[in-house]
Amino acid sequence: MTGRGDGAHGELVLLERFDGYAVVTLNRPEKANAMNAAAQTELAAALDAVREDCRAVVLTGAGHRSFCAGVDLSERRGLSKNQVQERLFSWGADPWFEIQERILRHPAVFVAAVNGAALGGGLTLVNNCEIAVASDAAVFGMPEIGLGTFPALSGASTLHRILPKHAAYLVLTADRVDAEKALRWGLVTEVVRPDDVLSRAKEIAAIVGKLDPVVVDFSKRAVREVPTMDWSRSIDYGLRTGMVVRANSDAAVAGVTRFLDRAERGGGNTSAPSSTTAEPHT
Template sequence: MTISNPPQDVVDVPLVLLEFLSDGVARITLNRPEKRNAMSRQARKELIEALDRCRGAARVIVLTGAGPAFCAGVDLKEVDAAGPAQNALDGDHPWIAVQETIRRHPAIVIAAVNGFALGGGVTLINSADLALASASAEIGMPEIGFGLYPGLAGPSTQLRLGPKRAAWMVLTGRRISGRTAQEWGLVNLAVDPAELQDEALALAVDIAQHDAVTLTWCKKALWEVPMHITDWTAALEYGENVGTQIRSRTSAVGDGLSAFAQGRRNPGQGAGGGRHG
């Protein structure tokens, strides 16, 4: 993977595109449109490389797909060619590594679901911190049709949705639309297909105004509570500790309080909900 120096340049690699679009915002595009962005070994490798290049260079990353699909999951033809001993459909550990890279990345990751999101594509939505979808996107888990439980998409959806809705997706194999995904809480917002990229980038720019250290620690807290901490008192104590960690690493808190005292607005202060908020 080669990356040109000017931050405005588009970085072209065979299976992943990486762009640094503006101050603190990057976009990663899965680039196998003819395969509905199915994730081969090489595609997974290049996605992790692109995410690594964003460390320290981007506060917010928009993750999307080229062509009519967001991500059709793990490359099934590659899985089939590997044979039963290497069958990855029931728990692809390299795919887990991708999810953990996203989840533990210091930047906020926004999934811009432009089309089909199947199996592992659903896992990507769940691993992202925020998600916007085309209203016409088709989202689902086809694994039941292969005689399998969706090893990563299933549990990640069960952690994100209520039990009956997660069961519907796991047991029926039926796809839901971007609109339904919003109603169910699988994505934050469904928009007209033509507006998706603009909406995702506008959201990214808005979030990127905030202090990088604060964003990273807020992301950590959002994954920790209630994923790991469910006790009320322990959660409040953890929240206080997060504040301490932020204040020890950045001057943003003191700067923000000073600005407020002087009558100057901080990023997001007094802002409305935006076009769709």
């Protein structure tokens, strides 16, 4: 399937649209796809541009060496060009945090296509995607403690994603782990050959892109919020989410009808339909 390029977001972040999903590429390969202020602005614009028509977004980096090396430290906040201390505000002071909030609250499912090193803020991006496909040549880590600071976003987000002792190792040693260990630890969903990373991520995004947008939106929110709840609250949240979805979309009625029709034609087979049989939402 051929994508449609969107040049409105500049050269630092590329946007390509497909049916039901988009591919967003961080395009600073000469800087290991580190995100300077201009790149972060373009990324925010690209995410906003696909809110209405994309149920999934693939995030990847240009080249084969790096997925994302995090925030560009050459623009580290603190001093302006005139070496004057900048005003620090309680909200909106960290643009990279604001990007993460945009992804968290975005109605689309995010699929990371980790084509290379994901370090610091790049690991934060991986953590903030619901699904992550990694190259078997990718590495993961957070170098901040070696630079004399705590990995504020990557450390906190990793502690939410994997077991505490695994997260502690990454935070406290600044060591890097390979893709296979990242898979065992739960940082990524699956590992494939380098040449297959983007195609596999797009394959997953295409599956999600065929689903009803209301179902995807509320299901993503549940996936993110339920793990923070106790057993009873999580079950209650699941029930309420189902009620909200059914009240705002006819997808459930149509889906159950198709399922029962197939069961009758198949002699009473009541197994749930595969995602590969999902019909495009129009």
